[in-house]
Amino acid sequence: MSERGPAPGGLALIEALVNTLDIEAGADALDTEDGRTPFGLTAHQVPHARELRESLRATLLAHAGHPAHQDVTLLGELLARAPLLIEFDAHDGSARLTPADAEPLLSRVAAAIAGSLVEGTWPRLKACEAPTCHWAYYDRSPAGRGRWCSMAVCGSRAKMRRYRAK
Secondary structure, X not given: OXXXXXXXXXXXXXXXXXXXXXXXXXXXXXXXXXXXXXXXXXXXXXXXXXXXXXXXXXXHHHHOOOOOOOOOOOHHHHHOOOOEEEEEOOOOOOEEEEEOOOOOHHHHHHHHHHHHHHHOOHHXXXXXXXXXXXXXXXXXXXXXXXXXXXXHHHHHHHHHHHHHHO
């Protein structure tokens, strides 16, 4: 739904996962093999991926100052099951967190969040406040106060509803 560019770095994975569900249309890309392939998921892994997706969505709504959309497993509880390793570069001594197992989606998400915490980008990944959307987007606004994934769609609808209510 968003006309915004993809989130930077590892946050693009999280943004893509959250955006596998189109709430307004009721379509879930994880229902199809093509929708699961980018995440390396099998049909058997979909329930866990959905649980992770909705926990991420609740966290991204909190980043934007909105309440959770539904009761979800806390993201911290899910990520506790995703061990990370510290990997060092032999040439320059730099370090980064990497998943202990690169296959599971949960480990890749944990590594992406850890990396974005270091970079300071994690709080800028948000979910649209529109209840029929909740699409993930990366807030590039100078003040970091973006509210909608798309000003042309969700923002315009919200402003029109407020105007009509007056």
